Amino acid sequence: MSILFQPITIGSMTVKNRFVRSATNDYLTNPDGSISEPELALYEELAKQQVGLVISGHAYVQHPLGCGSVKQNGIYNDSFIDGYRQLAEVVQRHGSKLIVQISHAGRQLAPDKKDLQPIAPSAVTDASIGVTPRAMTEEEIIEMIEAFVQALVRTKQAGCDGVQIHIAHGYGLSNFISPYTNRRTDKWGGSIENRTRILREIVVRGRQAVGTDYPILVKLNSTDGKTGPEYLSLEDVVYTAKMLEAVGVSAIEVSGGIREFKNTMSAVGIKEAKQEAYFAEACKAVKASVKIPVILVGGLRSLAVMEKVVEEQIADMVALSRPFIKEPDLVVKLKDGQEKVGCVSCNACFNPQGLACYAK
Numbered sequence: 459m460s461i462l463f464q465p466i467t468i469g470s471m472t473v474k475n476r477f478v479r480s481a482t483n484d485y486l487t488n489p490d491g492s493i494s495e496p497e498l499a500l501y502e503e504l505a506k507q508q509v510g511l512v513i514s515g516h517a518y519v520q521h522p523l524g525c526g527s528v529k530q531n532g533i534y535n536d537s538f539i540d541g542y543r544q545l546a547e548v549v550q551r552h553g554s555k556l557i558v559q560i561s562h563a564g565r566q567l568a569p570d571k572k573d574l575q576p577i578a579p580s581a582v583t584d585a586s587i588g589v590t591p592r593a594m595t596e597e598e599i600i601e602m603i604e605a606f607v608q609a610l611v612r613t614k615q616a617g618c619d620g621v622q623i624h625i626a627h628g629y630g631l632s633n634f635i636s637p638y639t640n641r642r643t644d645k646w647g648g649s650i651e652n653r654t655r656i657l658r659e660i661v662v663r664g665r666q667a668v669g670t671d672y673p674i675l676v677k678l679n680s681t682d683g684k685t686g687p688e689y690l691s692l693e694d695v696v697y698t699a700k701m702l703e704a705v706g707v708s709a710i711e712v713s714g715g716i717r718e719f720k721n722t723m724s725a726v727g728i729k730e731a732k733q734e735a736y737f738a739e740a741c742k743a744v745k746a747s748v749k750i751p752v753i754l755v756g757g758l759r760s761l762a763v764m765e766k767v768v769e770e771q772i773a774d775m776v777a778l779s780r781p782f783i784k785e786p787d788l789v790v791k792l793k794d795g796q797e798k799v800g801c802v803s804c805n806a807c808f809n810p811q812g813l814a815c816y817a818k
């Protein structure tokens with residue numbers, strides 16, 4: 459049997475296969491950001507169709523400046539716990555695991571919050587939209603840490619199988635690790651040790667709060683989307699991965715890109731095998747530097763490439779987002795002999811009308 463259908467252990471959690479549904483904001487929330495009936499149906503279907511590890515779309519930890527998208531789930535107070543309890547139940551009912559992704563928008567505040575100024579480590583203009591965030595005070599950094607810790611605890615209270623801290627895609631925490639968006643000269647900026655201080659604080663305090671067994675995962679940027687001394691380097695990424703493992707992170711998903719440098723995260727027009735797995739090189743470097751499981755996301759489109767990723771120890775698991783929007787039953791189809799996904803990577807699915815494949 460293909461290695462992709464063999465189980466794997468992440469900390470205390472056993473996942474039945476190597477397929478991960480990468481966090482995907484579904485624009486289907488209730489108006490107050492709580493989990494809706496359409497979301498319960500979407501997640502139950504993924505679990506029913508054998509996705510071993512289901513990661514929910516990013517839920518924001520602080521209101522309102524943590525909100526990174528229209529129609530985004532929130533997890534910034536205890537009122538959201540019940541919804542996540544239901545979400546965990548519909549996934550667990552089918553033998554799959556639910557991980558909740560938690561995030562802060564940072565300089566990428568939701569586009570419908572134009573009357574507010576985003577906050578970030580430094581006031582670096584996002585040229586793609588012409589918005590300049592305000593540099594956070596130290597007090598605000600401490601508040602952000604506290605908000606992440608509380609949200610992390612809520613996912614455990616809700617009975618979820620684990621949490622994933624979003625350190626990717628140009629949102630708040632990835633703003634801190636990149637020298638491009640973090641130009642601070644205090645203890646939260648400068649050296650990579652300082653730029654990752656906020657992560658260390660969140661994970662150490664989170665671990666203390668939830669104990670040693672609860673899976674704490676991260677989704678980690680491996681690049682800003684541009685190379686050069688002013689951007690996030692692979693050396694910094696490997697340092698960050700090792701540090702996160704040392705303070706108790708259970709698994710690392712490797713991604714990349716920030717909104718300003720378009721389409722790095724979700725590359726378009728993937729047709730051939732050589733275009734697939736576009737963060738594989740960085741992922742391989744992360745995998746070689748840690749012992750905890752590593753997950754690769756980004757452009758995985760054929761069974762052969764996914765198998766190669768695991769067999770050649772580039773990663774232990776494969777994560778997909780867009781392909782599961784078009785084919786929630788993809789895992790079953792791949793098991794039954796389908797060789798490629800149907801998704802054409804056109805990005806029409808970034809559509810606030812609600813998660814669906816809008817490919818023409």
Ligand SMILES: Cc1cc2nc3c(=O)[nH]c(=O)nc-3n(C[C@H](O)[C@H](O)[C@H](O)COP(=O)(O)O)c2cc1C
Nearest residue numbers: 480481482483515516724756757778779780807808
């Ligand atoms: C509609 C949509 C929403 C997304 N929402 C999130 C999110 O909430 N959190 C996250 O980490 N990534 C999010 N992503 C990025 C994906 O998880 C993934 O990293 C990226 O699309 C590359 O994987 P793929 O080629 O399999 O789509 C989203 C992608 C899409 C298409």
